[in-house]
Amino acid sequence: MSFCQHKGMALAGFKIAIRYRWENIAQVLTNPISLIVYYFLWKAIYAYTGQEIIRGFTFPDLVHYYVLAMIVGFFTWSEVDKWIEYDVIHGKMTNALIRPFGFLYWYLSFETGISIYNLIVQTIPVFIIGFIFFNLQVQGLTVFLGFFASTTLAFFIYFGLAFLLGLAAFWMKRITGLRRVRRIIIGFLGGSFIPLTFFPNWLQQISHFLPFEYVRSVPILVYLERISIFNALATQLIWMIIIYLLIHIISKKAIKRYASVGL
């Protein structure tokens, strides 16, 4: 895919994101309520336990964790599996397949346009809320850039996982159940609900070999300077390669399926 083609698709995604701006703004304004809930919950738990540090996190640390989880969540969010499901069911796959590039890029470039919009309208405001209301630490330039790079890689991994799942629609057509499972697993094993250090050790070990922690937990820990930037980016890159290799193999089969079944 050439840059010109990519730019075009991303621009289209950006334009559509603009048209749904009220939805986005509403999310930005209301999602911080979860932060308030977590704030009170953990404040009570820490007070009750009487410890200052639980599993490596102080109470302020944990609050910062949740703020960053929200930021990373906003930036990496993708619904490409829902889009593919819709296109398959409504017979619109031809539209994506008849382009002068692979159909992965039809969706991916489009999504990058939406993400750039989200970056401006969602992640930056939440950063500001974090700095002002929750005392989020302002990090140095290296950490910031490392965080940005890690979150970008997380975006591609998240998208890749969702896209792989979307390919299941070529066989199953409706994949609402699978999509729900994906959201839960990525949320849980990605560390959206609680930092992974709270998990029992055996679960932590397993999750290192799964792609999910690289989607949320790793970028967050980069910002909190709890893991080295190099380690983070390296492991994320490896997972990216694995996932996109899988995509390459399975999407070929998906197109064969499309051709034979007349979707």
Next chain:
Amino acid sequence: MVTENIIIHVKNLRKEFETVKRGHGFLAAVNSLFNPKKVKKKALKGISFDIKEGEIVGLLGPNGAGKSTCLKALSGLLWPDSGTVNILGYVPWKERVKYVKNIGVVFGQKTTLFWDLPAIDTYHLNKDLYEMDNKEYEQQVHMLIKKLNAKDIVKSPVRDLSLGERMRCEVIQSLLHKPKLVFLDEPTIGLDIISKEKLREFILDVNKKEKTTFIVTTHDMQDIEKLCKRVIIINHGTIVYDGLLEKIKKKFAKDKHLEVKLSEKAKPFKFKGCKVLNATDYELKLELDTRKAKVKDLIGYLMEHFDVADIIVSDPPIEEIIAEIFQKKGTTL
């Protein structure tokens, strides 16, 4: 003599699919998971045809006949089991990325435009996707918008447009990158009579001026009659007919339809080879099998026995003729 070049060459195209046969009910579903019964279906059994630049060809056939499989092969979305396809010098599925830059598609029922954006935004996107240069794009898009009278509608979100307006925007999109070959699938579906006419005229105009080749798949017989000189009819994976539309009409128009208006009340009558399709008090609709009797003899009989006010003689609607061809299993004509 100017030799027109062949841009689509299809020879012996074969495609077989393996599908899993599923029964009904829960037990059958479980069974098919462990013991899938595979059924082979021959979608295309050796199709061959050539299409020259600038032709408008109708591709007809009942559903499941192999039409869409054929179209997928022509658009590069499918690779056949055997046979050759060469379009504009490309083997579609082998050089798909380069090849698709030369084709356009219009789907009557499914839109290829972005639903939430004005059509003009999708056109800008296409300019980037097909890597057109700015001047060329501006010229082309303005020309198409002007010709289809779409200046106001391309600025509204597609979701706010009526079907007719949307179709015009779709057609513009398909022709933006100046493709040599355009696939039209049900292009006039849902449109009112005037819009249909205008769209057909536009297609004929583009075909004349740019020598764009069109392949039309439709169930609207008026589209076929007005647009396609040549039709290819596919049934059961083979070509049942490939030739001029006129020839079909002549060869198959063994029947003639007569609409008879009377000045007196109709009486029941019998005439060899004549079937009464519909009869009211002062009007008869008749079908005559011209193999059994001549039209002039029937007219003579009617004028003798009835007080005839008017008689109109016409060919049966093309749908009937085509439907009859569909009935023939794999025989060439």
Next chain:
Amino acid sequence: MKYLKLATRSIQIHLNKEFAYKADFITKIISTMIADFVGPLLAIIIYNTTIGIPGWTLHEFLLFQGTLIMVLGLTKIFILSMFWHVYEAVEEGQFHKYLLKPYNSLLFLMAISIDWQGIVEFTVGALIASYAMSYLNINFISFGFLFYIILILLGVLFHAAIYTMISAGSIIAVKNEALLHLFFKLTDFARWPLTVFGIGFQIFLTFFFPIAVSAFYPVDVLLRGVSIPWLIAIILPVLAAFGISIWMWSYAIKKHTSAGG
């Protein structure tokens, strides 16, 4: 009566549609179960790594979560889909189709919005709750348990009121994403025991936006008992919300029809 008939027929149609996608049907059930177990899993993790939530043992907290899931399950069965029906119809400008039937519009929508998936959720919640209750040796023949059931139903009633209000809101003004998101997010407060939050929040969530009646108060009543005056004080806001929602709905319908749709 006719609404029951309507409801049964719509469930049949719905199920037929679901069976067309068999694999998805099964994964939906499994995925709902997995989703519901996330809460209890988090509870176990919290209680493994800390002393827990002040004032609540692990099993008391599991009872809390099980109760919440039951309420959410019941809400899903009877009310949730109604909102989406209204939302989609309003977006397409087709809301009047619900007014053309010889039924009360609200009851009609509820009858056609029965969603079987809520049964899965309710069952999971009931399982978790009964496990916790057996561990805690709850006496089922008691006023506490009776009020527990009553308050659960009131919790469902409050959810119904919220969704009716949001639906009414979207009939009047098509774009009200902010309100929608706000309500969804406020229900986050119901996921944890009320006592965790500051006193200001507690008052708000009991009397002004009584979401706490979803799970906190039923369990609180069951475990700690309650006095009648306090019970009435909790119930009244829910009934008020219900009344307001009905009024809002009628107002929305009136406005919609008088505006010519």
